[in-house]
Amino acid sequence: MPFADRLNNVETSAIRELFKLLGKPGIISFAGGFPDSAMFDVSGIQEAVNAALASEAGGALQYGATEGYNPLREQLASFMGTKGVAGLKPEDLIVTTGSQQALDLLGKTMIDPGDKVIVEGPTFLATIQCFRLYGADLVSAPVDADGVDTDRLEQLIAEHKPKFVYLIPTFGNPSGAMLSLARRKKVLELAVKYQTLIVEDDPYGDLYFGDAPPPSILSLSADVPGSRDFIAHCGSLSKVLSPGLRVGWMIAPAELLAKATMCKQFSDAHTSTFAQATAAQYLKAGRMPATLANVRKVYGERARAMGDALRRELGDAISFTQPQGGLFFWARLTGANGTVADGAELAKRAIEKNVAFVPGAPFYAKDPDHATLRLSFATADVAKIEEGVKRLGQAI
Amino acid sequence: MPFADRLNNVETSAIRELFKLLGKPGIISFAGGFPDSAMFDVSGIQEAVNAALASEAGGALQYGATEGYNPLREQLASFMGTKGVAGLKPEDLIVTTGSQQALDLLGKTMIDPGDKVIVEGPTFLATIQCFRLYGADLVSAPVDADGVDTDRLEQLIAEHKPKFVYLIPTFGNPSGAMLSLARRKKVLELAVKYQTLIVEDDPYGDLYFGDAPPPSILSLSADVPGSRDFIAHCGSLSKVLSPGLRVGWMIAPAELLAKATMCKQFSDAHTSTFAQATAAQYLKAGRMPATLANVRKVYGERARAMGDALRRELGDAISFTQPQGGLFFWARLTGANGTVADGAELAKRAIEKNVAFVPGAPFYAKDPDHATLRLSFATADVAKIEEGVKRLGQAI
The missing domain is CATH 3.40.640.10 (Type I PLP-dependent aspartate aminotransferase-like (Major domain))
Incomplete structure (x- = not known):
């Protein structure tokens, strides 16, 4: 079937291929861009839909x-x-x-x-x-x-x-x-x-x-x-x-x-x-104010835990700025002491250690920096974050 | 601001302009393409969303x-x-x-x-x-x-x-x-x-x-x-x-x-x-089976009422095939005995008589038939349909 030429401008992303591996049992994932389902205000949304259907x-x-x-x-x-x-x-x-x-x-x-x-x-x-x-x-x-x-x-x-x-x-x-x-x-x-x-x-x-x-x-x-x-x-x-x-x-x-x-x-x-x-x-x-206060508190704890763990487990093999908000750490592999310096290579080794993240290169429209990677701290709790980063340290 | 060239291929439709007139008090509208809100199964949808949020x-x-x-x-x-x-x-x-x-x-x-x-x-x-x-x-x-x-x-x-x-x-x-x-x-x-x-x-x-x-x-x-x-x-x-x-x-x-x-x-x-x-x-x-049975019954009654009224009030000034389903009559003005033969002209006169419908010409990608018009029987009840078609008869 002849499709439109505009489809030639895009390709299936490397990230999608990675996501297929996330079903592996026991994996700890820092790969997603999702908020944590456990934090949804289900009762608040139930009341809101009830009010909408009633009125x-x-x-x-x-x-x-x-x-x-x-x-x-x-x-x-x-x-x-x-x-x-x-x-x-x-x-x-x-x-x-x-x-x-x-x-x-x-x-x-x-x-x-x-x-x-x-x-x-x-x-x-x-x-x-x-x-x-x-x-x-x-x-x-x-x-x-x-x-x-x-x-x-x-x-x-x-x-x-x-x-x-x-x-x-x-x-x-x-x-x-x-x-x-x-x-x-x-x-x-x-x-x-x-x-x-x-x-x-x-x-x-x-x-x-x-x-x-x-x-x-x-x-x-x-x-x-x-x-x-x-x-x-x-x-x-x-x-x-x-x-x-x-x-x-x-x-x-x-x-x-x-x-x-x-x-x-x-x-x-x-x-x-x-x-x-x-x-x-x-x-x-x-x-909304209470909902915002709650997500800020929980994600803030997780961000601090991830930053501490990264410094502790990966040391000078990685460099990053501690995020002041959002869902992500953006980090760069330094290659210090012969550690892995390529994000995609580390992602492969990490999957073998049962921890996942997304390499940074696909996020560049041009001239990718292959040493970069993205880690989400949103969906794993503090204990999982500490265990997952420990595995990262083993993978590197 | 320089917009994309593709926007030059489309224009604000004549129908949108007509819809601005529908707020007129007392108007009976056959213009919409909507189902009737009164027929929504609100309690069924409430139960469905409750089940989704619970489970x-x-x-x-x-x-x-x-x-x-x-x-x-x-x-x-x-x-x-x-x-x-x-x-x-x-x-x-x-x-x-x-x-x-x-x-x-x-x-x-x-x-x-x-x-x-x-x-x-x-x-x-x-x-x-x-x-x-x-x-x-x-x-x-x-x-x-x-x-x-x-x-x-x-x-x-x-x-x-x-x-x-x-x-x-x-x-x-x-x-x-x-x-x-x-x-x-x-x-x-x-x-x-x-x-x-x-x-x-x-x-x-x-x-x-x-x-x-x-x-x-x-x-x-x-x-x-x-x-x-x-x-x-x-x-x-x-x-x-x-x-x-x-x-x-x-x-x-x-x-x-x-x-x-x-x-x-x-x-x-x-x-x-x-x-x-x-x-x-x-x-x-x-x-779904009960919901379908209900909408078929109600819209069927309205379609029959509109067909009867059109034959009674407009006679040979209009020709159409009685629809066997859906939401619309598609009709053609014959111009018999000097009656209006242009859908857009009749739409204007109809608004003056407090009844609205959509002229048919905009529905043609090429070579419009200006004698055509579309009448929806979905949102007015039988009494309103009869009154609205009577007004159409006056407008023609």
Whole structure:
């Protein structure tokens, strides 16, 4: 059967092959990008769906507006208000089927084959593939512990004139990095100077373990005149409440939002109103602050345990910055004293020792660093984390 | 902001503009394509979501496989078995976010800009726009009361060598037509003869009012050697249970299903597991036969009432075939005795009389018949149908 040419731009990922091995009995996995199912607020979600079916079954079960179910748009606008985005109106955002769909809509709305798009190196794997399906020519901007290198980013914008720049500035997947306040402001200045759309993907910003991170690029746009017209912001309930609801949202300038809505109409008509009404009732019930406090506490403990164990068991064979939030450690093998220096090779040896993680190379759109790896601390408890890292130490 | 060129292929539809007028107080609407909210089995869905959260909260709220939630795939395979599709395995189908997403995935997987795709004239409006966003050059095959004219279809396939043929063979939107058994078999022979993919979109096939329609093209493929390799079939719970769940499915040859799954991974990762687990529990509880019996009965009464009223109030100013199922009358204005012969003009006059319907011209990808119109009998009760058609008679 003759398929479309765009499929030639993507390939089955190395990570998918790895995931097939995860069913092995007794394995401890740091490979996933999932939150921990044990932390879902099941009773809160049950109450929310009960309230939705009792008070608004017609809306919750019927077709809905492509832009999103209005009670949820109102709750999300007010949720964003609690996160420093002032004056947001429900019509300033659309609901998406997870924030993955926001990426797809950005691709469909913006990318012509051959267009340049700048992403971080490393960045979210499904972003790379999603944009490539629309024919994007991806350019990779380097990341350090303070997030994307904005001097290098400016050079790349000037050189490539990209359709847009895609960033995960806060506890990014996989880098775990937190873009500094100064760099956030620089990004906003670049948006205005080069009249370039900046996409801020922010599924992890609520998952901080100590002090709150700097305000989002979206909220800081209030301080940089003209910048708001060039910011799209993607949010999600997946990491803090439940991925299974598939409730994300996108805030963007009105014209972009209208075009994305038209594309969404022909992608899935609208996001499940059943899930949207449930999420709206959940937010309305005021449960989110306690839910956030709980996930921050548990993931924070696990992150500390993993950092301690990595230092103890792997010593100078590995280097990393302790993440201040999110779900991931991003680390680099040093090769010290003849230890393994290739992430894919270590991943193979680790599976033999019954511990799994994801090598870092596939997260680069260009010029992969093969010494890198990503470790998730989200789904294993502290005891499993300590045992798993011990096995890593044996594998290395 | 510079958007992608593909957006130039679609336009805001005339129908959307009309829908803005539907908020007018006192209006009786035959315009929607919605099922009636009053008929949703709310208590059955409440029990289903309770069961899902009680017994499988981890699965229902967590990320899931892109292909679909396995308990739902099992239920859907067995549901298709009750509809004459023998031997279907869960892995022969993927779950989609409504059947709209199946159309989007077919577009993404199959259509290169400039590719020919054959659709019925008239066909579903969101199909036209969805495929055009991928750059399809649509070719329109004429429909009569027995569905698509298969002789003409064969000529068009031979002439245009389309990427695929898209049909809504059973109570199609908007035509309401039922493809005859003989023509279904002819379609299967054409698939084999021209090695051409046939997409059978079937959201309405369960909504029959008297005798069951002929078996689906998919189930008849068992009788035509080699044809099954060229059939994709899209199903949906939207018209019979609830559109708000956004649960559809696609059955297709393995290679196409794998490519569509890859595209779906980057479109929305997966369909809401919360909705999928609820739908699976609903099907498992055995409620579907009673639900289907109920919607068939109520919509059947409304269809009979609308047909009687149209004959009584509009007489020879209108011609139509009484639909045997689905949600729609497709009618043609005759202009007899100087009555209005243009669907758009009548729609305007009808709004002044407080009754709404959709003119037929936008449903044609090419060469619209401006005398046509679509009337939905789904959401108004019998008394409102009689009153609304009386107003139509005044408007004409």
